[in-house]
Amino acid sequence: MRINVIIPAYNSESTIEKAIKSAIELNKYVDTRVVVIDDGSTDKTYIIAESYKKQIVLLRNKGKGVSSARNEGLEFLINEKTEDEWITFLDADDVLVEDAFKEISTRKYNSFEYINFCFKEGTPFISETISSERASYYAIKSLKNKNYNFNSPWGRVLKLDFIKKYNLKFDENLSYKEDMLFNIQCFKYMPRIITLQNIGYEHVNSESSVINNFIPSALSDEKYIYAQVKKMFMNKNKLEEMERLVGTIGLTFVYVFPKNTNSKILLNGKKRFYEVRKFLxxxxxxxxxxELNKIDFTIIILYKFGLYRFMKLLFKMKGRI
Incomplete structure (x- = not known):
């Protein structure tokens, strides 16, 4: 078996070398190929990656965003022989731990198409097989469930044959939650799924992370995702309801009261609050x-009764604004 590590990178000169090295070093016990896609970086990211050109595949994208960069990596791989090939994603500011794929390399799990593993932040997963419907529920519920991560692009290994068969790609029109949508699109085709307790990934939640910044398109993205969930899981109202609840909470952090923002954006917070309330x-x-923890339930109640001032006070107390 060979595991292909896809690393999208944009202006990541301070972290890209560490990410590449962490993936290359896994070759000592499993055949690993590293595919770096530079997404139009203006710093030294490409130069640093190029210094490893004998050990990696280096591609260039035209600054179209992380989804496009990941798709570029997938396109490169599916044009080759896909038998016994696997893929995983690694963000340019994260690393794979020393024995990330050691358990997977035993080939005990080759009958599965989707292998989920742990990362250092959060609670270790319970090792078990899991249905596509249940995985979809956890993906939609995001990390709020504390037991599983089915919403990120990283922390999982997928069979390349499965990706190719169903032409699975990231939606390049989204700036928000494109990773969660990718996963539930996978689950639509009923892959055999297993979760492993092995910790294989170290995730860094930096100031540049999506959850800490204002995303102007977040509401329209969320409406699109909700429509996709509704279409994919017809007659499963629980999944639709969960997407609306969790989507509303996510919008509070990236659309209504983003952490890294300016006073001009905050001035329009009330307008955005009522836009999200309408969506809910x-x-x-x-x-x-x-379904929700205490803080998230409180946020939903504040939307339900239109208590914008109380929500703003809550976010001030939490140091978000």
């Missing part, structure tokens, strides 16, 4: 209470 629509309080 009718909500059954008992269902929200059952």
């Amino acid at each position: 629509g009718h909500v059954e309080v008992n269902k929200a209470f059952k």
Whole structure:
């Protein structure tokens, strides 16, 4: 077997070398190929990656965004022989731990198409097989469930044959939650899924992370994702409701009260609050209470009753604004 590590990179000169080295070093016990896609960097990212050209595949993208860069890597791989080939994603500011694929390399899990593994932030997963419907639920619920991560692009290994068969790609029109949508599109085709307790990934939540910044398109992206969830999981109202609840909470952090922002953007916070409240629509309080933690449930209640000032005060107390 060979595991292909796809690394999209944009202006990552301070971290890209560490990421590349962490992937190359895994060759000592499993055949690993590293594919770096420079997405139009204006710093020394490409030069640093190029110094490893004998050990990696280096591609160039035209600054179209992380989804386009990941798709460029996938396109390169599926044009080759895909039998017994696997793929995983690594962000340019994260690393794979020393024995990330040691358990996977035993080939005990070759009957699966989707292998989920742990990362150092958060609770280790429970090792078990899991249905596509349940995985979709956890993906939509995001990291709020504390037991599984099915919403990120990293922390999993997928069979390349499966990706090729269903022409799975990241939606390049999205700036927000494109990774979660990619995963539930995978689950639509019912892959055999297993979760492993092995910690293989070290994730860094930096100031540049999506959750800390204002995303102007977040509401339109969320509406699109909600429509996709509704279309993919017809008659499964629980998944739709969960997407609306968790989507509303996510919008609070990247659209209504983003952390890294300016006073001009904050001035329009009230308008954005009511836009998100409209998206949330009718909500059954008992269902929200059952599914959410205390803070998230409080946020939903503030939307339900239009209590913008109280929400703004809450975010000030938490140091978000």
